[in-house]
Amino acid sequence: MHRGFSFSAASLLTVSTLFIPAAVASAETSVQVSADEFHERVEAYQAENPKDYVGLEKLVESLGGEFSVSTSITGETSAEEAMAINSEFDGQEAPSGMATQSWPSDAFVVSVASSQHPSSPSASVSGYWNYRDDFVGQGSPYDIAALRFSDSCGQYSSYNAQTYNYQGTTTNRATLRSAGVGTSGPAWNIEDGVSGFVNYTDNGYVSVRYDLSECGGTVQAAFDYEGNNGGSVLSVSAGWGGLSVSYSNPGLTLQKSSTATTL
Secondary structure: OOOOOOOOHHHHHHHHHHHOOHHHHHHHOOOOOOHHHHHHHHHHHHHHOOOOHHHHHHHHHHOOOEEEEEEOOOEEEOHHHHHHHHHOOOOOOOOOOOOOOOOOOOOEEEEEEEEEOOOOOEEEEEEEEEEOOOOOOOOOOOEEEEEEEOOOOOEEEEEEEEEEOOOOOEOOOEEEEEOOOOOOOOEEEEOOOEEOOEEOOOEEEEEEEEEOOOOOOOOEEEEEEEEEEOOOEEEEEEEOOEEEEEEOOOOEEEEEEOOOEEO
């Protein structure tokens, strides 16, 4: 006889839950959804939180997917490190009356991220850029943003892009220039400009869904961004070897590329 102890069904249930194996508990936090729902949720999150790699990674993993990110500074890295790098370019408000700067080599940083569905051969691939908040050297359209893939075996769909000023306000200054069908990837025009010493396109992203069902081997992705101040763009070509932009009257330009990430 055990004196002084009584157990209810509720208390037994409470006690038993303390001994669920960690692996089981972790698995229950991942909920797989259809490929369309997966990509729609990824696209919606990045539109609202364009520089939150940590939050995006958590969302992707909660849906059973895999996330990877690579920057122009570190190469492939953790979501936390990529976010920390971006934060170094934020928080420096351009002072009133500041003169337009020339092109410092550290004017902006770029990165590429892949969010892969767990059971279908598809990935949402996004390219991001982020200017220093104290840089307002954007004088004339257009800048060029391009996603590149190591193999043209896949199919592109669901093209998305958005631009923001340093305060996080959407500015809607990205347009699709080339869908990239049958080539190494799509490209976008980024209509840069400045008002009141505020860069309209301080940061932003472009993205596409990539269907790998016809691909027989490993495919990698990278992102290029060419800042342009004063030049009129004539033509743009993007191959796995890099981004090439020609101008009728070249001005100041600065191009940065992420290292590749594997899909």
